[in-house]
Amino acid sequence: MADWGSEGDTSAWAAPVEVATGRKYAEEWDGGPTDEFESVGANDGDFDTAGTKDDSFDRDGAEANNFGTCYNCGQEGHNKVDCPNPRVFKGTCRICEKEGHPAALCPDKPADKCRNCGEEGHKIADCEGKRVLDLTGVAEKTPGEAWAEIAKADKERDLGDLREAIQVLQKADRDLTYHALELQFREKGLKTNLIAYEKDITDTFTLMDLDGKTGRQYHVGFYFSAKAPRGSLKDAWPESPEQNLERLQNAGIPVDSKIPKCGNCGELGHIAKSCKDEKKERERIQIKCVNCGEVGHRARDCTQQRVNRFACRNCKQPGHNAKECSEPRSAEGVTCKNCDGMVGHGRGRCPKPVKQEEFGDDFGGDDETPATGFDNVVAPEAFDVPDDGGNW
Numbered sequence: 001m002a003d004w005g006s007e008g009d010t011s012a013w014a015a016p017v018e019v020a021t022g023r024k025y026a027e028e029w030d031g032g033p034t035d036e037f038e039s040v041g042a043n044d045g046d047f048d049t050a051g052t053k054d055d056s057f058d059r060d061g062a063e064a065n066n067f068g069t070c071y072n073c074g075q076e077g078h079n080k081v082d083c084p085n086p087r088v089f090k091g092t093c094r095i096c097e098k099e100g101h102p103a104a105l106c107p108d109k110p111a112d113k114c115r116n117c118g119e120e121g122h123k124i125a126d127c128e129g130k131r132v133l134d135l136t137g138v139a140e141k142t143p144g145e146a147w148a149e150i151a152k153a154d155k156e157r158d159l160g161d162l163r164e165a166i167q168v169l170q171k172a173d174r175d176l177t178y179h180a181l182e183l184q185f186r187e188k189g190l191k192t193n194l195i196a197y198e199k200d201i202t203d204t205f206t207l208m209d210l211d212g213k214t215g216r217q218y219h220v221g222f223y224f225s226a227k228a229p230r231g232s233l234k235d236a237w238p239e240s241p242e243q244n245l246e247r248l249q250n251a252g253i254p255v256d257s258k259i260p261k262c263g264n265c266g267e268l269g270h271i272a273k274s275c276k277d278e279k280k281e282r283e284r285i286q287i288k289c290v291n292c293g294e295v296g297h298r299a300r301d302c303t304q305q306r307v308n309r310f311a312c313r314n315c316k317q318p319g320h321n322a323k324e325c326s327e328p329r330s331a332e333g334v335t336c337k338n339c340d341g342m343v344g345h346g347r348g349r350c351p352k353p354v355k356q357e358e359f360g361d362d363f364g365g366d367d368e369t370p371a372t373g374f375d376n377v378v379a380p381e382a383f384d385v386p387d388d389g390g391n392w
Contacts, residue, residue, distance in 0.1 A: 125269045130212035181247040196247030198236035207252035216252035
């Protein structure tokens with residue numbers, strides 16, 4: 001380990017590899033409106049951030065029971081989602097298959113088990129035990145066979161095979177730790193380095209080591225070089241091999257903490273349905289038709305004539321574009337940016353003088369004469385061009 005961060009180290013580096021099982025730490029996907037409809041409101045999609053479906057419109061786009069009977073209490077004037085009365089369960093319990101109560105209130109309901117350690121008597125938010133690791137999908141081999149696969153993947157610089165080989169070794173040796181793994185990597189002269197560095201994760205994830213302990217402090221990554229791969233990681237990188245080994249004793253990879261987060265108050269440990277705080281008002285998502293522009297239905301349910309998006313924008317006829325159109329130019333639907341949004345002409349044909357702020361104070365015009373945008377244009381002959389035709 002004397003060559004830690006030495007200048008002669010020309011080894012390439014690669015992105016860290018997650019080793020332990022569990023759901024991978026993933027970025028949030030940011031969806032958007034489709035070609036068929038677009039959403040207007042605070043959020044995209046058919047669900048709000050609390051996970052409650054917007055019942056203001058039914059599957060066919062028609063308004064759903066806005067002035068009919070509440071499906072919860074039977075009264076008129078509001079929907080089930082806005083019902084002020086206690087919810088009335090209608091259905092069969094999935095535990096005892098009897099009617100009249102939900103599974104949460106079933107008298108035959110078994111004792112709750114912790115989703116982290118599998119033991120009874122506490123919830124996952126209060127669990128201090130190890131997570132039960134599911135390695136049933138990992139091949140069963142001896143430690144020697146696993147180390148042979150690790151050496152082969154390290155030689156080929158294949159991080160995918162290296163990850164699988166370490167999982168095989170983890171199943172063969174349940175006492176394996178990141179600290180011991182790094183020591184053996186150095187003794188065997190492998191190129192791969194286990195680095196414990198600082199990295200922030202979201203509050204719904206936790207760092208877990210190979211033994212199933214959660215709540216670790218440092219993030220483990222697999223690199224082909226002991227040096228920080230980029231400048232942004234230098235402050236988070238260990239200063240020496242000794243510090244790295246010390247950090248590896250309290251390091252892990254990000255996995256789902258399995259602790260729910262409330263969409264109403266933002267606290268961990270419960271969902272919005274069970275939140276005791278006052279329900280926050282959320283803007284209802286409205287559906288807007290991309291064919292006629294009206295709110296309340298989708299394009300597939302629109303009764304107006306379909307608009308051909310590929311037709312000529314000048315004459316509205318298919319088969320050619322506006323550049324090839326032989327009809328006189330039409331200003332239908334054109335909004336002028338010079339005269340406060342009047343429809344029927346563009347800024348180039350606007351009868352009003354061009355606004356001074358369109359060009360700024362240095363582009364012509366004065367306090368008394370409206371700027372045209374061409375007052376300060378200098379003729380080409382005004383420039384002093386060298387006689388020898390040199391570049392300038």
